[in-house]
Amino acid sequence: xxxxxxxxxxxxxxxxxxxxxxxxxxxxxxxxxxxxxxxxxxxxxxxxxxxxxxxxxxxxxxxxxxxxxxxxxxxxxxxxxxxxxxxxxxxxxxxxxxxxxxxxxxxxxxxxxxxxxxxxxxxxxxxxxxxxxxxxxxxxxxxxxxxxxxxxxxxxxxxxxxxxxxxxxxxxxxxxxxxxxxxxxxxxxxxxxxxxxxxxxxxxxxxxxxxxxxxxxxxxxxxxxxxxxxxxxxxxxxxxxxxxxxxxxxxxxxxxxxxxxxxxxxxxxxxxxxxxxxxxxxxxxxxxxxxxxxxxxxxxxxxxxxxxxxxxxxxxxxxxxxxxxxxxxxxxxxxxxxxxxxx
Ligand code: AMP
Ligand code: MG
Numbered sequence: 001x002x003x004x005x006x007x008x009x010x011x012x013x014x015x016x017x018x019x020x021x022x023x024x025x026x027x028x029x030x031x032x033x034x035x036x037x038x039x040x041x042x043x044x045x046x047x048x049x050x051x052x053x054x055x056x057x058x059x060x061x062x063x064x065x066x067x068x069x070x071x072x073x074x075x076x077x078x079x080x081x082x083x084x085x086x087x088x089x090x091x092x093x094x095x096x097x098x099x100x101x102x103x104x105x106x107x108x109x110x111x112x113x114x115x116x117x118x119x120x121x122x123x124x125x126x127x128x129x130x131x132x133x134x135x136x137x138x139x140x141x142x143x144x145x146x147x148x149x150x151x152x153x154x155x156x157x158x159x160x161x162x163x164x165x166x167x168x169x170x171x172x173x174x175x176x177x178x179x180x181x182x183x184x185x186x187x188x189x190x191x192x193x194x195x196x197x198x199x200x201x202x203x204x205x206x207x208x209x210x211x212x213x214x215x216x217x218x219x220x221x222x223x224x225x226x227x228x229x230x231x232x233x234x235x236x237x238x239x240x241x242x243x244x245x246x247x248x249x250x251x252x253x254x255x256x257x258x259x260x261x262x263x264x265x266x267x268x269x270x271x272x273x274x275x276x277x278x279x280x281x282x283x284x285x286x287x288x289x290x291x292x293x294x295x296x297x298x299x300x301x302x303x304x305x306x307x308x309x310x311x312x313x314x315x316x317x318x319x320x321x322x323x324x325x326x327x328x329x330x331x332x333x334x335x336x337x338x339x340x341x342x343x
Contacts (some may be wrong), residue, residue: 031201033218034058039066042073042184045210050195051216052201061198065205067193072190075103076183078126088168089126089176096167104166106179106186107159113182113295114156117311121299122271126176127153129269130343132276147274150174154271181268184210185249185294192290205290212290217257225339229309231323232284238323243286249293251301252323254283268301281305284321285312286337292318305329 033057038045052058073239077083088097091209099107113121127150131142142150153174160169184207192212195203203215204224213224223242230236231252234343237323241248251268283300296318300308312320314333319334 030208031161031216032058033220034062034336035087035218036062036066038266041066041069042077042187042207043079043180044235046208047206048191048195049204049206049218051218052200057199061195061200061203064198065203068191068194069187069207071090072102072183072187075100076106076179078178078180083292085177085179089095093170093173093175096162096165096169098167101166102186102190104140104163104168106162106182107161107168107177109186109295110179110182111156111159111161111269116315117296117299119156119271120302120307121295122154122156123179123182124154124175125221125269125271126270127151127174128274129178129180129267130176132269135195136318141175141181147172151271152273176240180194181251181298182291182295184208184290185290188212188290188294207290210247210249210294211243212245214245217244223339228284228321229282238328238341239321239338241337242284242339243337246286246288246337247290247293248284248286249290249297250282250284251297252280268298270302272276277302277304279306279324281323281325283308283323286319286321286334287315288317309315 030111031051031053034055035051036048038047046069048062050053050061052060052061056157060169074080077085079087080086082102084099088099089328091097110123131146131150133256135141152174153172158171158175188205188207188210189212192203192214195216202214202218204211204213204218211226217224224244226241226248227237227242228239228241230238230249270277280301283297285295285297285300294333300311300320306323308320309331312318319331319337321334322329
């Protein structure tokens with residue numbers, strides 16, 4: 001090829017690439033972002049952001065996703081006496097109780113996380129959680145005797161699932177399941193799945209800090225940006241994370257805690273001691289699914305930074321950022337998600 005022809009080819013290729021770039025950018029601009037704002041759901045605030053071709057489609061998708069969360073809340077709420085979970089809690093010691101596929105899935109996953117975390121994550125911790133919950137209203141901590149009694153009813157090995165019949169049974173009396181550490185994450189996954197099927201090009205679901213994103217980021221941004229809250233300073237962000245097609249959750253004592261005798265008590269219980277887990281200020285987990293991040297953030301809060309890091313590093317595609325005594329402890333690849341840190 002003659003040199004002038006070669007230049008011409010390169011020139012054409014450059015122009016074509018530039019045009020392709022314009023077309024892609026224009027297409028990206030043709031989508032709209034719709035933000036649901038906050039709605040009270042599952043004992044916390046829920047927010048859904050959808051990127052779609054038009055706002056009517058986005059709004060419709062958002063309503064479908066909220067409906068899904070509402071129906072999961074009806075199944076899994078500990079506060080609603082008519083939920084399927086409440087029925088299980090009342091009856092599963094007497095007889096095997098059949099449950100819906102969704103609830104069965106969450107119960108099976110919970111047992112898996114108990115196994116993985118050596119019992120740090122345990123949904124049978126309900127009786128102990130109940131005692132500490134009462135303390136938050138009365139200001140009087142439960143007695144050691146009451147805690148010891150409640151602890152005897154705790155133990156994930158006594159939660160028996162029959163995968164064939166999809167039934168649940170308790171092997172000892174007084175057991176009480178609490179899905180507060182996993183159900184929100186599961187609901188986020190389900191809502192996001194629905195949004196994907198309903199033609200959204202991108203979406204983010206946030207259920208009380210259990211967040212997952214997919215596809216095209218909101219408002220034409222390059223990434224989905226998620227703020228990581230400073231556990232000790234309300235409304236302060238420690239860092240901004242770039243999280244595309246990933247989930248993130250933070251457990252810690254900054255959202256819900258009580259101060260007893262000057263000590264901050266988190267709502268997360270160490271099933272071994274029946275006391276509130278206090279060794280770290282907050283645990284953020286980044287992973288592909290929101291159920292993973294929800295359960296693991298609770299588990300690592302109980303395990304503490306050393307054992308917690310070991311657990312996280314043993315799992316593929318899972319990263320953590322732990323805040324302890326004001327310092328940030330990160331797993332091997334967590335830094336790559338941090339776009340900006342506060343100074
Ligand atoms: P999260 O905010 O996701 O860390 O979940 C905390 C909630 O999970 C608490 O409010 C309890 O309902 C429940 N919970 C507390 N301790 C545990 C535990 N060790 N394992 C599983 N769930 C727990
Ligand atoms: Mg959790």
